[in-house]
Amino acid sequence: MVRTALSDFVSLIFPRTCLACEQALSRGEQHICTPCRTALPYTD
Numbered sequence: 310m311v312r313t314a315l316s317d318f319v320s321l322i323f324p325r326t327c328l329a330c331e332q333a334l335s336r337g338e339q340h341i342c343t344p345c346r347t348a349l350p351y352t353d
């Protein structure tokens with residue numbers, strides 16, 4: 310239970326999947342995975 314709550318808490322703050330393709334993100338990636346970022350017209 311604690312582990313589940315902690316996992317939910319963490320995933321709230323750090324969504325671990327890409328917003329575009331819902332693939333799991335690597336460390337250092339935020340919101341969108343690297344392939345999707347490079348595919349986007351803007352890469353900030």
Ligand SMILES: [Zn+2]
Nearest residue numbers: 327330342345
């Ligand atoms: Zn992606």
